[in-house]
Amino acid sequence: MNALLAIYVTMFGTAVGSFLNVCIHRLPLKLSLAWPGSHCPSCRAPVKPYDNIPIVSYLWLRGRCRNCKAPISIKYPIVELITGAMFLGAFLLFDSPVLIQRLLFGCAMVVLFVVDLEHRILPDVITLPGIVIGFLFSFFMPPGWVDSLIGIIVGGGSLWLLGEIYFRVRHEEGMGFGDVKMLAMIGACLGWKLMLLTLILSSFIGSIVGVTMIALHRGDMKYALPFGTFLALGAIAASTAGRLIIDWYASFYA
Numbered sequence: 349m350n351a352l353l354a355i356y357v358t359m360f361g362t363a364v365g366s367f368l369n370v371c372i373h374r375l376p377l378k379l380s381l382a383w384p385g386s387h388c389p390s391c392r393a394p395v396k397p398y399d400n401i402p403i404v405s406y407l408w409l410r411g412r413c414r415n416c417k418a419p420i421s422i423k424y425p426i427v428e429l430i431t432g433a434m435f436l437g438a439f440l441l442f443d444s445p446v447l448i449q450r451l452l453f454g455c456a457m458v459v460l461f462v463v464d465l466e467h468r469i470l471p472d473v474i475t476l477p478g479i480v481i482g483f484l485f486s487f488f489m490p491p492g493w494v495d496s497l498i499g500i501i502v503g504g505g506s507l508w509l510l511g512e513i514y515f516r517v518r519h520e521e522g523m524g525f526g527d528v529k530m531l532a533m534i535g536a537c538l539g540w541k542l543m544l545l546t547l548i549l550s551s552f553i554g555s556i557v558g559v560t561m562i563a564l565h566r567g568d569m570k571y572a573l574p575f576g577t578f579l580a581l582g583a584i585a586a587s588t589a590g591r592l593i594i595d596w597y598a599s600f601y602a
């Protein structure tokens with residue numbers, strides 16, 4: 349991959365990230381993605397095309413609305429930057445058609461990561477089509493439809509069962525149904541092996557964050573951590589380095 353192509357791919361990724369920001373902002377509020385155009389949440393002034401350039405505009409405007417000077421959240425350029433880096437990484441790692449599948453999957457994970465962190469919800473409009481599209485893709489590429497189907501059933505089933513047991517024992521909601529659908533989607537797209545790896549990695553990340561927060565007294569045991577956020581992190585790690593992690597683990601038993 350030459351340097352010029354790498355730059356194009358990264359720039360295209362930041363533009364996609366800009367669209368993901370629109371999804372992140374509007375999906376939880378159940379607003380249309382297409383209309384109206386981007387505007388400042390404070391003064392409602394429409395964002396001019398020249399102020400809508402990923403990352404650059406944020407820096408140029410020093411993180412403030414041109415019209416009312418209200419601060420613009422740092423999360424916008426961060427999402428653009430991460431999406432740009434993700435596109436470059438995916439282009440280096442995968443060939444089409446897997447590339448297309450992994451990019452769609454990665455974009456969904458970025459949106460779910462932020463939306464769960466901010467709102468503690470995982471919108472059905474992403475997870476449900478994600479299960480269907482992931483399964484359909486699997487007929488033409490890895491992980492293959494059998495692994496994908498097992499991934500959906502075991503992924504969704506295991507979390508659903510865990511939630512049921514928790515509910516019977518504690519008589520309260522422990523696991524949201526959004527997490528169940530999200531893990532089923534991860535199983536559909538990555539297959540059951542990488543889905544299990546995702547579950548292990550995200551539980552690991554989640555417990556480290558949880559223990560740290562308790563240690564810092566920043567929330568008691570009751571404080572619900574956004575498990576979908578950790579699932580998204582685990583899924584990105586599993587989908588890029590999954591093969592390496594599994595081989596590394598297996599090397600201890602070889």
Ligand SMILES: [Zn+2]
Binds near residue numbers: 389418
């Ligand atoms: Zn404004």
